[in-house]
Amino acid sequence: MQRVEVLIGKFGGFLVRSFETSGGVFLLLADTLRSLFRYRIRWDQLLEQMYFIGIRSQVVVLTTGAFTGAVFAAQVWFQFKRFGMESAIGPTVSIAMCRELGPVLACLLLAGRVGAAMAAELSSMKITEQVDALRALGVYPTEYLIVPRFLALVISAPVLTALALVTGIGVGYFVAVQIFGVDGAYYWDNTIKYTDRKDVMIALIKSFIFAIIIASISCYKGMNCPPGTAGVGKTTTEAVVNASLALLICNFFLTVLLNSVLYSN
Amino acid sequence: MLELKDIRKKLGGQEVLRGVNLRVAPAEKVVVIGRSGCGKSVMLRHIMGLLQPDGGEVFFEGKKLTGLGEEAWNPYRRKIGMLFQGAALFDSLSVFENLAFPLREEGETNEKVLRDKVAESLKIVSLAGTEQKMPAELSGGMKKRVALARAVIRRPDLMLYDEPTTGLDPVVGDSINRLILHLGKMFGMASIVVTHDMTSARMVGDRIAYLHEGKIYFQGTPEQIDRCEDPLVRDFVRGHASGMDVIG
Numbered sequence A: 001m002q003r004v005e006v007l008i009g010k011f012g013g014f015l016v017r018s019f020e021t022s023g024g025v026f027l028l029l030a031d032t033l034r035s036l037f038r039y040r041i042r043w044d045q046l047l048e049q050m051y052f053i054g055i056r057s058q059v060v061v062l063t064t065g066a067f068t069g070a071v072f073a074a075q076v077w078f079q080f081k082r083f084g085m086e087s088a089i090g091p092t093v094s095i096a097m098c099r100e101l102g103p104v105l106a107c108l109l110l111a112g113r114v115g116a117a118m119a120a121e122l123s124s125m126k127i128t129e130q131v132d133a134l135r136a137l138g139v140y141p142t143e144y145l146i147v148p149r150f151l152a153l154v155i156s157a158p159v160l161t162a163l164a165l166v167t168g169i170g171v172g173y174f175v176a177v178q179i180f181g182v183d184g185a186y187y188w189d190n191t192i193k194y195t196d197r198k199d200v201m202i203a204l205i206k207s208f209i210f211a212i213i214i215a216s217i218s219c220y221k222g223m224n225c226p227p228g229t230a231g232v233g234k235t236t237t238e239a240v241v242n243a244s245l246a247l248l249i250c251n252f253f254l255t256v257l258l259n260s261v262l263y264s265n
Numbered sequence B: 001m002l003e004l005k006d007i008r009k010k011l012g013g014q015e016v017l018r019g020v021n022l023r024v025a026p027a028e029k030v031v032v033i034g035r036s037g038c039g040k041s042v043m044l045r046h047i048m049g050l051l052q053p054d055g056g057e058v059f060f061e062g063k064k065l066t067g068l069g070e071e072a073w074n075p076y077r078r079k080i081g082m083l084f085q086g087a088a089l090f091d092s093l094s095v096f097e098n099l100a101f102p103l104r105e106e107g108e109t110n111e112k113v114l115r116d117k118v119a120e121s122l123k124i125v126s127l128a129g130t131e132q133k134m135p136a137e138l139s140g141g142m143k144k145r146v147a148l149a150r151a152v153i154r155r156p157d158l159m160l161y162d163e164p165t166t167g168l169d170p171v172v173g174d175s176i177n178r179l180i181l182h183l184g185k186m187f188g189m190a191s192i193v194v195t196h197d198m199t200s201a202r203m204v205g206d207r208i209a210y211l212h213e214g215k216i217y218f219q220g221t222p223e224q225i226d227r228c229e230d231p232l233v234r235d236f237v238r239g240h241a242s243g244m245d246v247i248g
């Protein structure tokens, strides 16, 4: 009996904490958007973050795109050739890359790389009182620390996702045509014919929203780090896990929503 | 110029401040002593607006600050400097950029003016020529001095020092104490120095206040506090453990 109560208590605590966290994340997001318009943009900070997020993440994102395209093309070929559907391989790869694989995988990798870095950096500033020093010098931390990170990720993520798409589709073509001997011209024609502008839009919209999720969760976690160095590691892990889960869950609803909005007629 | 009225604060379910009253006159140097964990840092953080009280008010230069929002505090924060216990230098910025930071935030963009002001401030804390070093390359005492230079570079009217000598060797500690006195004299700023080091307290304080159980338990000049016969004050001042603190 007691154990049940303890369990219920623990579950209740978990629920309360989850609500607290999501409430906090939304407040931080609102405050970030407000600060974005209220203060002048700090270009030097923004460029520094853009360099770290946009330029330095390219290798990771390109590799993700390339191997996702490769493995997906191979799998599709294995299955489709049994039904004599080689002509559908190109469009299948490209549509899957655009709608799901590209944005989801690229952004999951960004959550691991950039989200972790944001959470670690902000939480170590928090526990060494650097955030308070900033406040004491009359600077609003949201404006100085969060806005540049948020903007940089929201701008970079769609661009990086687009890069991942192009690489993935290109490598998929290479695998199907060069390795499995599918007719190249045919493959390409069909890819162009059946990939819609809307598919690319889905990729960009998704990555934009995923970037908002990653930045707000990671920054919230970093700014609310418990004191002590142990807090930094824990905070960083939580930021990546929470951001990845939120991204995956949100992806489902986004897929349904975008589908009904873009293909309503 | 500064007045704390009946400041109360609960943190983590524990009443840390239970009605702190303190006044600081212009150019006065007040030392707040008290045992570790008694709420000295929490008190300073209320003056800076880094924490908001559950009850009571903070007045600065006749203006009530309590109740102002986070961003509305900023103009007042610029008139108050704070030296954090762990120095709190910005890790990612060089010494020069750390010192230039408050000036840039005030809108100073002329690099020559910035260079001159930074060099002058570093000279005051005897660290001339260290502009290009990163905080990680500095010793604890040097970090404190750079942080001190950063805190006073805008010439605040009030300086708050959180345990400026804790963790430093006595010689470096003494140099920090001299610096506090020197800055007070040079710029006529008021200061609040939080410490549990009695040597430092006697040296820099015009007045010493003893914080105990969330209240200012006793205050007076260094001579008065030395003559005070109250057992709690006497034990702290002479560094005796007493009553239930005695182990074994």
Ligand SMILES: Nc1ncnc2c1ncn2[C@@H]1O[C@H](COP(=O)(O)OP(=O)(O)O)[C@@H](O)[C@H]1O
Binding pocket: B011, B012, B016, B034, B035, B036, B037, B038, B039, B040, B041, B042, B043
């Ligand atoms: N953010 C916080 N959350 C919970 N408790 C805190 C917080 N900050 C300080 N405390 C508690 O308040 C008490 C006073 O802390 P502090 O002012 O740092 O002491 P000191 O006098 O050594 O500077 C301590 O018991 C500390 O645990």
Ligand SMILES: [Mg+2]
Binding pocket: B040, B041, B042, B085, B162, B163
């Ligand atoms: Mg303290």
